[in-house]
Structures are given as C-alpha cells and as structure tokens.
Amino acid sequence: MKYLRWDETLFRDPDVFDPDYLPEEYLYRESQLSRLKANLKPAIRKSRPVSTLCLGPPATGKTTAIKLLFNELKEFEDVICVYVNCQIINSKQQAFAKIFEKVYGYSLPSYGTPFLKVYSNIMKKVVGEEKVLVVALDDLNFLLDDLVVNEIIYALLKAHEEVEGVKIGVIGIATDIKLTARLDERTGSIFHPDEIFFSPYGRDEIRDILNSRAKLGFYPDVLTSDALEMITDLTFESTDLRMGLYLLKMSGLEAEKRASTKIEIEDVDRVSEGGKKVFLRKLLGALSEDERLLLREIYSRDNLTSGELYEEFKEKMKMGYTKFYEMLNKLETIKLIDTRFDQKKRGRTRTIIKRYNSEVVLNALKDN
Ligand SMILES: Nc1ncnc2c1ncn2[C@@H]1O[C@H](COP(=O)(O)OP(=O)(O)O)[C@@H](O)[C@H]1O
Ligand SMILES: [Mg+2]
Structure with a gap:
C-alpha cells in the first residue's frame, strides 16, 4: 500500500466542500x-x-x-x-x-x-x-x-x-x-x-453531484467508489446534500490522518458516527436470520478464514457447504465483508476481512 508523504495531501481544493462554495457544475437543475x-x-x-x-x-x-x-x-x-x-x-x-x-x-x-x-x-x-x-x-x-x-x-x-x-x-x-x-x-x-x-434529489442525482464535487476537491482516484456509494447512501437517508459534502471532507481528512492515498469505506465509517448506524441498519435489513448469525460470528472473531468459519458454523447450524458459501458470498456482495484467497493455504479457503468496526456492527445487530 502506498502512503502519503508529509508534504502530500488528498485535497486539490478543500474549499470545494464548504456549503457556500459555488459549484462549477450545477447538475439536474x-x-x-x-x-x-x-x-x-x-x-x-x-x-x-x-x-x-x-x-x-x-x-x-x-x-x-x-x-x-x-x-x-x-x-x-x-x-x-x-x-x-x-x-x-x-x-x-x-x-x-x-x-x-x-x-x-x-x-x-x-x-x-x-x-x-x-x-x-x-x-x-x-x-x-x-x-x-x-x-x-x-x-x-x-x-x-x-x-x-x-x-x-x-x-x-x-x-x-x-x-x-x-x-x-x-x-x-x-x-x-x-x-x-x-x-x-x-x-x-x-x-x-x-x-x-426545487424538488429533493434522488439517490443517483445525489451520487453524481457528490462525485462531481469530489473531482474538484480531491486529486484523481482519491475517492474509492465504495466510499462514494456509502456517502451517497448516508446522504440520501439524511435527505440533505450538505451531509454528503460534510462527509466527503471529513473522510478525506480521516484518510489523511492514517496517511492513506485513498479514501476508503473505513474512513467514511469513522466520520459518520450517527449516519453510519442508519446505513448499516439498511444493509442488515436485507439479511435473513441465518445470515445475521453468520455476520455476528464473523464480527465476534479476528483473523478468521472461511474454512475455520465453516467448521464452526456447520456444527451450530447443521448446514452444508454450498449454503454456507452462498451466505458468505451475499455478505461480500452487499459489502459487509471482504474475502481474499490466501496464497499460502490450499483449496478454496479464504481470509475474511471485516469492512466495519466490530463494535458498530455487533451493536447494530443487537438493535435490529
Ligand atoms: N444541483 C446541484 N449541483 C451541484 N451542487 C449542488 C446542487 N444543488 C445543491 N448543491 C450544493 O449543495 C449545497 C446546498 O445547496 P444550496 O444551494 O445552498 O441549497 P438551498 O439554498 O436550497 O438550501 C451547496 O453546497 C450546493 O453547492
Ligand atoms: Mg439556501
């Protein structure tokens, strides 16, 4: 991974995210x-x-x-x-x-x-x-x-x-x-x-407006599309475009804090204290009871591989490998986790990577 040097910044122009900035691109109006x-x-x-x-x-x-x-x-x-x-x-x-x-x-x-x-x-x-x-x-x-x-x-x-x-x-x-x-x-x-x-913007309109602003405010390729999607969702839920501009700026600062050259979902996650609960709740709403149990298992543990997880889960849930595999894929598709094939290990086993802070997910599962 590339790290930001002392004298480097992600911001081409931080003022772009101020609420009273006059955008060069005024979309959908x-x-x-x-x-x-x-x-x-x-x-x-x-x-x-x-x-x-x-x-x-x-x-x-x-x-x-x-x-x-x-x-x-x-x-x-x-x-x-x-x-x-x-x-x-x-x-x-x-x-x-x-x-x-x-x-x-x-x-x-x-x-x-x-x-x-x-x-x-x-x-x-x-x-x-x-x-x-x-x-x-x-x-x-x-x-x-x-x-x-x-x-x-x-x-x-x-x-x-x-x-x-x-x-x-x-x-x-x-x-x-x-x-x-x-x-x-x-x-x-x-x-x-x-x-x-002036009617409220739809979700796609919000994404395009935020993306156009991010292009002016950040250097190219700084904002990952995952981070943009998450900010868009949070903004749409809040129905206030200003929330999106705020989240863009704050997550940019957050990424800089960890010297990252990219703004990732974890940066958005960290700055969106209130907003992220809303976001997660929406994701969890799409899960079945079994999927939620699987998610809880994942977020209660560290450094888990899919093989280890399956061993535990099949006992508890009396579930075949195919079903388990489908559930894992779903969690990955809706971006609650990432999985990565491990070079050193053989077979289909994958390392599971959490995309959110454990505490936040476990709490959201409890509330849901
Ligand atoms: N269609 C748009 N395209 C680009 N930026 C927009 C658009 N609509 C609103 N914004 C941005 O959203 C923020 C709020 O817009 P603003 O004009 O102050 O809204 P209002 O006056 O209706 O409350 C501003 O930062 C503005 O630049
Ligand atoms: Mg106004």
Whole structure:
C-alpha cells in the first residue's frame, strides 16, 4: 500500500466542500435555471424582471441557482443584483440598508438614517442612472414576523407607483411551500410571483453531484467508489446534500490522518458516527436470520478464514457447504465483508476481512 508523504495531501481544493462554495457544475437543475433566467432576462433590456418565488426543501440548490445567475449578470452594468440573506436580518430597515450598500458601494451609518431617506436615495440612484434593481430575498421563511415579510416585498414593488421609471424585480426564496399564504392582502395584490419548485434529489442525482464535487476537491482516484456509494447512501437517508459534502471532507481528512492515498469505506465509517448506524441498519435489513448469525460470528472473531468459519458454523447450524458459501458470498456482495484467497493455504479457503468496526456492527445487530 502506498502512503502519503508529509508534504502530500488528498485535497486539490478543500474549499470545494464548504456549503457556500459555488459549484462549477450545477447538475439536474436545467429547467429551474432556465426559467429563472427567462424571468430575469428583461432586466438586461432595461425592463422589469418577472417576480419569482423559488420554493423547496433545504439543500435543493435554491441559493446556488440565484448566486450563479447573479454572477452571470455581473457583466451587465445596468443591472444591480442584491442578495439579502434573511437569516441575518429581522427588519425592513436592515434589508434596505443592505440594498443601499450595494447600490451606493458603501454602507450607511449603523443607525439613525430614517427609512424614507434610505429608500428614496436608493430609488433616486436607480432611476437616475437608469438601472434595473433585482433583489433576492433568500430564506424568507426565517423572517418569523409576517409583517416584516410583507413590508419588505411591498416596499420594493410599490416603488413603481411611487417613483416614476423605477424598475425592480423581487426573487423570494423559501422552504415553506405555502409562503404566499403569509402575504397580506395589500402585498398579495401587487406580488404575483412565478413559482419555481426545487424538488429533493434522488439517490443517483445525489451520487453524481457528490462525485462531481469530489473531482474538484480531491486529486484523481482519491475517492474509492465504495466510499462514494456509502456517502451517497448516508446522504440520501439524511435527505440533505450538505451531509454528503460534510462527509466527503471529513473522510478525506480521516484518510489523511492514517496517511492513506485513498479514501476508503473505513474512513467514511469513522466520520459518520450517527449516519453510519442508519446505513448499516439498511444493509442488515436485507439479511435473513441465518445470515445475521453468520455476520455476528464473523464480527465476534479476528483473523478468521472461511474454512475455520465453516467448521464452526456447520456444527451450530447443521448446514452444508454450498449454503454456507452462498451466505458468505451475499455478505461480500452487499459489502459487509471482504474475502481474499490466501496464497499460502490450499483449496478454496479464504481470509475474511471485516469492512466495519466490530463494535458498530455487533451493536447494530443487537438493535435490529
Ligand atoms: N444541483 C446541484 N449541483 C451541484 N451542487 C449542488 C446542487 N444543488 C445543491 N448543491 C450544493 O449543495 C449545497 C446546498 O445547496 P444550496 O444551494 O445552498 O441549497 P438551498 O439554498 O436550497 O438550501 C451547496 O453546497 C450546493 O453547492
Ligand atoms: Mg439556501
């Protein structure tokens, strides 16, 4: 086995696994992206963009979609894109301070400027310079106060009537599918967003997304396909893509800790404390009672060969070699164990290798 040298690392770029990293490859979201793009397109022709709501569970790529499009829009000087993270604001004042900052390029004094002054200064500049303003309100559902949600959206869209020639588009983003139910009559009458849904990813989609990220973050061939499959399963179970990104990074660090040039299942296993129980439970669920007994036998012992195991098992279970052999193969196929032919020993006997930590498997067998 090759070992990592002191000055070697598995990471081509560790930042790739941070949740706020903007991926070069944004997969399986073509329809959402093109609809958003179509809604924003009027902005580059100095018209009003179509107001939009992006809705879907966490980690379905909503923020990523907006950030990617805002990046693309940077080349159009007449479009000012403002990204407002509603997780860190809680008033209309704070939202508009953020917009002011983007429009003017400097921030307001931390307190004291009346809202109307901030508002009219923003509009003055937008109209005066013939710009189009696009405001993304991300994680709107974090604004607990309905009044604040309504005030912000209303103030933005009402500007058309109050200031001549102003062009503003609003993109709301939320996990709450029923967000529009939180709008009051006044706001609802001027905000008719095009709703774009971001559905949860399927297992294969998760694998492809994680794999594409791993290719950017790790050197070639670092991530073994077993490790990728395991991370995919854990991620799918958790329904959160961020869990997968986290596991990729942590298992990379774990592999480095043991100076391995590859990330193996044992690395994932070690970092996925909570997650691995879920993963194992799923595997064990596919086993018959006999197979579970065999697995328990294997994980209760060390350095076992298939010959020795058979000798013990045939006594206990009154079972022929063929049946035993099939069961062993199954455990290997679903990757609970590995077996290796031993050069020094004759015949069909194989050395059995555990793929998991014994304690974890024995505990999972007990719980199951
Ligand atoms: N389709 C995708 N392709 C590549 N990466 C994705 C995709 N969807 C989500 N991600 C990644 O998953 C993480 C969560 O996505 P994010 O856009 O923040 O989701 P949301 O805003 O819906 O909660 C980010 O790191 C993002 O890069
Ligand atoms: Mg988000």
